[in-house]
Amino acid sequence: MAVIYPFMQGLRESPFPAPGKTVTIKSFIPESGTELIELTRPVDAHLEHVEFQALLQRLSPQLILHIFASAVLERRLIFLAEELSVLSQCIHAVAALLYPFTWAHTYIPVVPECLLDTVCCPTPFMVGIQMRHLERVLDQPMEEVSTHFALQVGDEEEILPIKLQNEVLMSLSRHHSNNNVQSKHSASEQVNALVSEAFVQFFVRTVGHYAAHIKWGRSGRGAFQERAFCKALASKTSRRFVKKFVKTNMFSLFIEEAEKSRIPQEEYHEQKKHRRES
Structure with missing residues (x-):
């Protein structure tokens, strides 16, 4: 505990690093003195703790x-x-x-x-x-x-x-x-x-057009147009896969989040446009 407690205390007091940034924690090790431990947060958060x-x-x-x-x-x-x-x-x-x-x-x-x-x-x-x-x-x-x-x-x-x-x-x-x-x-x-x-490109090419098939109301809430979304795919094999995939819980939860607000969608497309121009 003499080693663990000071380390955990230092960790709690340190600011949570931004993606790609490093935080340095001081830790006292018996017979070795003070040691600096560097912890780097991955740039891509969804790949934290992942080893393909x-x-x-x-x-x-x-x-x-x-x-x-x-x-x-x-x-x-x-x-x-x-x-x-x-x-x-x-x-x-x-x-x-x-x-x-x-x-x-x-x-x-x-x-x-x-x-x-x-x-x-x-x-x-x-x-x-x-x-x-x-x-x-x-x-x-x-x-x-x-x-x-x-x-x-x-x-x-x-x-x-x-x-x-x-x-x-x-x-x-x-x-x-x-x-x-x-x-x-x-x-x-x-x-x-x-x-x-x-794998991200696989999803982009099969369901990446989902945003174009969310109909937005005056309240700012969206309604996903599932039938039009599936019909928009030219490939029969892709259409057959997507008709099954839209019935899964993971897709339903994803669309529910997308329907909540139009602002994140507009910001995403604006950022994408800005990157292309720059």
Whole structure:
């Protein structure tokens, strides 16, 4: 406590750093004296505590894409690993692939033994289970577990538009093949940004036109025009995917926030226009 308390006190008294900025904390270490500890906040907040290399090192690009497709449709996802850190890193990374959307259901990166019955939950979940608990999970009534415990349903390759799926797969394959060579020389932030950008572009090209289909009333509230939004897509495969995606909780919550006020939308487009002109 003699070491921890002064450090925590210094942390509380320090201003919260802006994205990309660093805060310096003084900490007294016995036999070493006062030590300066620098904590840097990532530039992109949604990638804080995220390591995509954890996925790239352990799963194939095709499997990562299958997991993403299942997560987008809010299915039940179970991750198995021996180490707690691996479970935590991989699940955080998968959740980050959904940005700018947020997983809206049960989310437990490492399930404690007392909550293993979660795998029998009829609602969507994303959970991590240590391999030593596998037998306990399989001891659950099979009619309850078998439908959720399968790694794949079988239609994962048909969920995402094939053209966009191939583009994301190419990007993942490139980072996967270079991962072992570059991991020691490339900053993890750079890998995170490149991988995240591939999935952000997927959403931009499928649902990025949502703002044009919010009808604004005099009160400043908006009403999303779902039918016109779906019909605006020229690609049949993209339209088929979007018709399923708009029914998910994560998309509904995203649109609810967008409908609340027109001001953030106008500010965003004004900033985008200003950047192009400059």
